[in-house]
Amino acid sequence: MTQHVSDVMTTDLMTVEPQTSVTAVAEMMRDEDIGAVLVTEGDRLRGLVTDRDLVVRSVAAGHDPGSTTVVDACSDEMITVSPGDDLDRAVAVMREHAVRRVPVVDRQQHPVGLVSLGDLAIERDPGSALGDISAAGPNT
Secondary structure (H helix, E strand, O other): OOOEHHHHOEOOOOEEOOOOEHHHHHHHHHHHOOOEEEEEEOOEEEEEEEHHHHHHHHHOOOOOOOOOEHHHOOEOOOOOEOOOOEHHHHHHHHHHHOOOEEEEEOOOOOEEEEEEHHHHHHHHOOOOHHHHHHHOOOOO
16 A cells, blocks of 8 residues: 555644744744744745754854844755655655655645654654654653
Protein backbone atom coordinates (compact mmCIF):
# COMPACT_ATOMS: atom_id res chain seq x y z
CA MET A 1 0.00 0.00 0.00
CA THR A 2 1.40 3.37 -1.05
CA GLN A 3 1.64 5.92 1.70
CA HIS A 4 1.14 9.57 1.00
CA VAL A 5 2.57 12.74 2.47
CA SER A 6 -0.81 13.42 4.08
CA ASP A 7 -0.38 10.23 6.14
CA VAL A 8 2.68 11.56 8.00
CA MET A 9 2.73 15.35 7.71
CA THR A 10 2.33 17.68 10.65
CA THR A 11 -0.80 19.81 10.29
CA ASP A 12 -0.41 21.96 13.40
CA LEU A 13 1.45 24.73 11.60
CA MET A 14 3.14 27.75 13.10
CA THR A 15 3.20 30.68 10.70
CA VAL A 16 4.48 34.23 10.79
CA GLU A 17 4.28 37.21 8.46
CA PRO A 18 7.44 38.25 6.54
CA GLN A 19 8.01 41.36 8.67
CA THR A 20 8.11 39.44 11.98
CA SER A 21 11.37 39.99 13.83
CA VAL A 22 13.94 37.21 14.14
CA THR A 23 13.67 37.58 17.92
CA ALA A 24 9.91 36.97 17.86
CA VAL A 25 10.35 33.88 15.67
CA ALA A 26 13.11 32.51 17.91
CA GLU A 27 10.88 33.01 20.97
CA MET A 28 8.02 31.22 19.18
CA MET A 29 10.31 28.30 18.36
CA ARG A 30 11.45 28.11 21.97
CA ASP A 31 7.97 28.38 23.44
CA GLU A 32 6.44 25.85 21.03
CA ASP A 33 9.50 23.54 21.04
CA ILE A 34 9.73 23.55 17.24
CA GLY A 35 12.58 23.97 14.79
CA ALA A 36 10.80 25.48 11.80
CA VAL A 37 8.15 28.09 11.07
CA LEU A 38 6.37 28.82 7.81
CA VAL A 39 6.52 32.39 6.54
CA THR A 40 3.22 33.33 4.95
CA GLU A 41 1.84 36.41 3.31
CA GLY A 42 -1.90 36.27 3.70
CA ASP A 43 -2.73 32.65 2.95
CA ARG A 44 0.23 32.09 0.60
CA LEU A 45 3.50 30.41 1.48
CA ARG A 46 6.42 32.81 1.21
CA GLY A 47 9.21 30.82 2.88
CA LEU A 48 10.39 28.47 5.58
CA VAL A 49 12.69 29.48 8.39
CA THR A 50 14.51 27.04 10.64
CA ASP A 51 16.36 27.53 13.88
CA ARG A 52 19.57 26.97 11.92
CA ASP A 53 18.58 29.70 9.42
CA LEU A 54 18.16 32.15 12.30
CA VAL A 55 21.62 31.38 13.61
CA VAL A 56 23.51 31.24 10.31
CA ARG A 57 21.74 33.97 8.34
CA SER A 58 21.08 36.42 11.16
CA VAL A 59 23.00 35.94 14.40
CA ALA A 60 26.30 34.72 12.88
CA ALA A 61 26.05 37.42 10.21
CA GLY A 62 25.99 40.04 12.97
CA HIS A 63 22.46 41.28 12.32
CA ASP A 64 20.38 42.69 15.15
CA PRO A 65 17.72 40.02 15.78
CA GLY A 66 15.29 42.62 17.12
CA SER A 67 15.30 44.67 13.94
CA THR A 68 16.02 41.95 11.36
CA THR A 69 12.90 40.48 9.81
CA VAL A 70 12.33 36.78 9.26
CA VAL A 71 12.16 37.26 5.49
CA ASP A 72 15.86 38.17 5.64
CA ALA A 73 16.67 34.84 7.29
CA CYS A 74 14.26 32.43 5.63
CA SER A 75 14.85 30.13 2.72
CA ASP A 76 13.61 31.89 -0.38
CA GLU A 77 13.76 28.92 -2.75
CA MET A 78 10.50 27.18 -2.00
CA ILE A 79 10.61 23.44 -2.38
CA THR A 80 7.21 21.90 -1.67
CA VAL A 81 5.26 18.68 -1.96
CA SER A 82 1.53 18.07 -2.07
CA PRO A 83 -0.56 16.00 0.35
CA GLY A 84 -1.24 13.41 -2.36
CA ASP A 85 2.42 12.85 -3.23
CA ASP A 86 3.75 9.47 -2.18
CA LEU A 87 6.41 9.33 0.52
CA ASP A 88 9.06 8.31 -2.01
CA ARG A 89 8.62 11.68 -3.70
CA ALA A 90 9.04 13.51 -0.40
CA VAL A 91 12.24 11.55 0.30
CA ALA A 92 13.55 12.28 -3.19
CA VAL A 93 12.85 16.02 -2.81
CA MET A 94 14.62 16.12 0.56
CA ARG A 95 17.60 14.23 -0.81
CA GLU A 96 17.85 16.30 -4.00
CA HIS A 97 17.72 19.62 -2.16
CA ALA A 98 19.52 18.50 1.02
CA VAL A 99 16.71 19.68 3.31
CA ARG A 100 15.17 18.15 6.42
CA ARG A 101 11.75 19.76 6.20
CA VAL A 102 9.44 20.42 3.28
CA PRO A 103 6.22 22.46 3.33
CA VAL A 104 3.11 20.70 2.05
CA VAL A 105 0.85 22.88 -0.10
CA ASP A 106 -2.52 22.38 -1.76
CA ARG A 107 -3.29 23.15 -5.41
CA GLN A 108 -3.64 26.86 -4.66
CA GLN A 109 -0.22 26.87 -2.96
CA HIS A 110 -1.74 27.32 0.50
CA PRO A 111 0.28 25.62 3.24
CA VAL A 112 -1.53 22.62 4.71
CA GLY A 113 1.29 20.77 6.42
CA LEU A 114 4.96 20.18 6.95
CA VAL A 115 6.81 16.91 6.46
CA SER A 116 10.13 16.36 8.17
CA LEU A 117 12.91 13.83 7.99
CA GLY A 118 11.87 12.77 11.49
CA ASP A 119 8.27 12.18 10.36
CA LEU A 120 9.54 9.92 7.59
CA ALA A 121 11.93 8.07 9.91
CA ILE A 122 9.17 7.36 12.43
CA GLU A 123 6.91 6.06 9.68
CA ARG A 124 9.43 4.06 7.68
CA ASP A 125 11.93 2.82 10.26
CA PRO A 126 10.72 3.50 13.81
CA GLY A 127 13.45 1.30 15.31
CA SER A 128 16.28 3.25 13.68
CA ALA A 129 18.30 5.75 15.67
CA LEU A 130 16.67 8.66 13.83
CA GLY A 131 13.21 7.17 14.28
CA ASP A 132 13.87 6.64 17.98
CA ILE A 133 15.16 10.19 18.47
CA SER A 134 12.35 11.71 16.42
CA ALA A 135 9.70 9.89 18.45
CA ALA A 136 11.15 11.06 21.76
CA GLY A 137 9.47 13.81 23.75
CA PRO A 138 10.78 17.37 23.78
CA ASN A 139 13.81 18.42 25.79
CA THR A 140 12.97 20.73 28.63
